[in-house]
Amino acid sequence: MTVERVALAVLPTPLQPMDRLGEQLGLPPGRLWVKRDDLTGLALGGNKARKLEYSVAEALAAGADTLVTGGAAQSNHVRMTAAAAARLGLSCVAVLTGTEPSTWEGNLLLSEMLGVQVRWAGSVDYAGLNAAITEAADIARQDGSRPYVLPVGGASLAGDLGYVTAAVELRRQLPDLALVVTADASGGTHAGLVAGLGDHRLVLGVDTGNRPDLLDAVPRMAADAARAAGLPTPTGSARLDREQIGGGYSQPTPAGRHALDLAARTEGLLLEPVYTAKAMASLLAHATRGRLPEGPVVFLHTGGYPELFIGHYNRWLRTAPAADRDHPPAVAAPSTEPTATW
Numbered sequence: 001m002t003v004e005r006v007a008l009a010v011l012p013t014p015l016q017p018m019d020r021l022g023e024q025l026g027l028p029p030g031r032l033w034v035k036r037d038d039l040t041g042l043a044l045g046g047n048k049a050r051k052l053e054y055s056v057a058e059a060l061a062a063g064a065d066t067l068v069t070g071g072a073a074q075s076n077h078v079r080m081t082a083a084a085a086a087r088l089g090l091s092c093v094a095v096l097t098g099t100e101p102s103t104w105e106g107n108l109l110l111s112e113m114l115g116v117q118v119r120w121a122g123s124v125d126y127a128g129l130n131a132a133i134t135e136a137a138d139i140a141r142q143d144g145s146r147p148y149v150l151p152v153g154g155a156s157l158a159g160d161l162g163y164v165t166a167a168v169e170l171r172r173q174l175p176d177l178a179l180v181v182t183a184d185a186s187g188g189t190h191a192g193l194v195a196g197l198g199d200h201r202l203v204l205g206v207d208t209g210n211r212p213d214l215l216d217a218v219p220r221m222a223a224d225a226a227r228a229a230g231l232p233t234p235t236g237s238a239r240l241d242r243e244q245i246g247g248g249y250s251q252p253t254p255a256g257r258h259a260l261d262l263a264a265r266t267e268g269l270l271l272e273p274v275y276t277a278k279a280m281a282s283l284l285a286h287a288t289r290g291r292l293p294e295g296p297v298v299f300l301h302t303g304g305y306p307e308l309f310i311g312h313y314n315r316w317l318r319t320a321p322a323a324d325r326d327h328p329p330a331v332a333a334p335s336t337e338p339t340a341t342w
């Protein structure tokens with residue numbers, strides 16, 4: 001496969017200490033860090049920018065003039081694919097689940113501003129949405145376009161290579177890193193990091209409830225990404241925390257809410273309910289149980305800010321208990337043990 005890359009992201013992203021958050025957790029300065037992939041640029045940033053650098057390069061190499069992809073109406077991936085298309089003078093078609101809402105907000109509004117052509121797929125599952133994306137590409141082809149398909153959420157081997165490069169960048173910034181904590185949906189970010197770092201034990205993926213087969217998928221994708229990048233097969237076995245899913249994908253959790261408040265009020269760091277708050281909740285749970293490894297621990301901030309501005313989450317974001325508003329909450333202590341152990 002091609003490993004060409006087109007520059008779309010602002011790189012390297014900063015690595016910043018989180019000593020005030022660490023202090024709340026009884027950790028010494030220099031133990032907790034945040035890798036700011038929310039600052040990758042490309043229409044408000046996020047992990048998809050690094051993935052798009054490789055998948056869009058593949059599209060250009062194939063002579064495509066139209067990117068065809070899809071996801072949920074609030075897909076961060078669709079927003080950033082639309083931005084990449086605009087930057088490169090390509091068209092972008094997005095197939096979205098559900099029907100057109102009465103109000104276009106958050107990622108959906110931004111995708112429209114970026115010029116995406118939206119098709120509504122109705123109530124379809126993951127496989128049904130990928131089929132609808134393929135169908136949209138066929139229609140574009142019949143209309144004389146040269147489409148390139150990015151599957152749901154941009155999950156592809158080419159995309160995973162973006163996080164192989166990110167791992168190399170991170171290792172350069174923090175050579176003795178002991179653990180990276182990241183939110184998992186497709187698991188591509190997790191897999192790419194593992195491939196780049198060479199060891200599953202250095203990455204804790206936090207399952208956000210997007211796909212049920214992560215524990216099988218991540219090692220497979222990591223091995224494929226390592227092979228494609230010319231690196232050895234990663235050692236160890238995959239680490240996954242499945243205790244933060246709560247009611248399911250995109251359903252906010254109380255532990256996520258505590259994590260969101262704590263990060264905001266100790267570090268001025270914004271998280272959102274779907275991915276990063278759940279990942280931070282996992283990090284906090286591991287820290288309070290003394291389950292973090294010795295050495296520097298990095299929280300990968302994968303972005304997702306537009307979700308903060310949709311009405312759906314507004315009430316949840318505004319209804320913290322009054323005591324929590326006045327005083328940052330103590331670290332949440334979920335009743336169950338995380339599945340990952342150290």
Ligand SMILES: Cc1ncc(COP(=O)(O)O)c(C=O)c1O
Pocket residue numbers: 046047076077153155183184185186187188189190275276302303304
């Ligand atoms: C903000 C954010 N964080 C994390 C993820 C998870 O990334 P991956 O699909 O590579 O597991 C996504 C994917 O949708 C995302 O939008």
